[in-house]
Amino acid sequence: MGNFILQHMDNRTKCKPVCGYGYFGLYGMEDCHLWLDCEDMRDVGLEGAERIPSGTAGLVKEVGIGKWNGYDVVIKKMRRYHYGRLSHKEFEHGVQILKDFSSQSEILQLVGKCNQTIVTEYHALADATNLEKHMEQYKLYDNISTRFQLCIDFVHIMTIFHSGQGGKVYAHCDGNEVLILLWQFLLTDDFRLVISDVDALVDFEILNGVAKKKVCPVESRNYSVPFNAPEQHWPYKEEPFNISRMPPYDEKIDIWKIPHVCKIFLHHEYIKAIVLPHLLTIHNKCKNKNPKDRPKATEILQVYNNVYQHLFKNKSIV
Known part of the structure; x- marks a missing residue:
């Protein structure tokens, strides 16, 4: 079925499906879902985004916590003053690595991408x-x-x-x-x-x-x-x-x-x-x-x- 981890807050076991390339599965989901694209992110509506403190956000991206279909997700947007060629190349490079290694549960799971915004799975304990x-x-x-x-x-x-x-x-x-x-x-x-x-x-x-x-x-x-x-x-x-x-x-x-x-x-x-x-x-x-x-x-x-x-x-x- 999927990966199982113990949730500390209420001692319940929660699981997520293991998905192939091009799909994601969040804890609590029974089936995998295609990576979200611009239309998905617009039509479904990503409620966002409670900003995560800047110490954990990095220099290139603003990071916040949002919702997709009731699931907590992380929304990462490239900062406006980093829209230069090198920053854009680094951003796209990172997205491609998340895609290339998406079969590995030890790599952050990509949920979707639209232009300079990506959505990933959420981990409450942070970095x-x-x-x-x-x-x-x-x-x-x-x-x-x-x-x-x-x-x-x-x-x-x-x-x-x-x-x-x-x-x-x-x-x-x-x-x-x-x-x-x-x-x-x-x-x-x-x-x-x-x-x-x-x-x-x-x-x-x-x-x-x-x-x-x-x-x-x-x-x-x-x-x-x-x-x-x-x-x-x-x-x-x-x-x-x-x-x-x-x-x-x-x-x-x-x-x-x-x-x-x-x-x-x-x-x-x-x-x-x-x-x-x-x-x-x-x-x-x-x-x-x-x-x-x-x-x-x-x-x-x-x-x-x-x-x-x-x-x-x-x-x-x-």
Whole structure:
């Protein structure tokens, strides 16, 4: 029938249908529906839109909560002052990624599109920067299982974009610090991750089984901060940053960030003390200065899953 998640507010189980390309299914729907187009959005009427606070909205789009046929949805409109060629291209790129990966439940579900407006599914817990606030409210879920599962979800999403679908792999270019990166992920009602903002994912073409290197196309951004991989740092310290002279890199820039993000999700020192010793070897590999020596996301996911299974054989730590 579909995916099942536990709804925290009233302890009811709710489900949604699993849909093919060109269709969507929201929690509570029994059947899939074609992606909404301009006529659908005009005739059916999207009641909108309670604006979501700007901290979660991003620079390019205004984001609000609306209704479609009684279902909560998110309405995203490109800001008027971002109607330039580059912003429009980035916006359309993000929409195409949502379409291309629509079969993956870990990718935000597209509901419809009309010109510079898109509609997506709604997740009440919002982005992952709100995790600790929600954990304080739902203390039953503040445990090793939930928190380590978020680490696993993060890497699992990475494996999806590093899989080479369509002859390309994708890497995060809009993640200059951990807070910015976490804004791009939503929390589901059962504390799982869904990636929502994919506009700045950059594609690397696969040639002879290897990703062709390139540079994140952000003209004014210098990625020389510890959160980013060394190959993203400006190597000519005596010269001002110039993107045209930046040495290229590949999707392994994502791998470098995994240990930091997982530590954020684990949060509590006692949880870190239980989990991180089991991840020390793979995390050290992630932090290898030579990207060729870093593991693939699939290898990290396998280690994470093995550690999870090992830890939960001992029920006392749950």
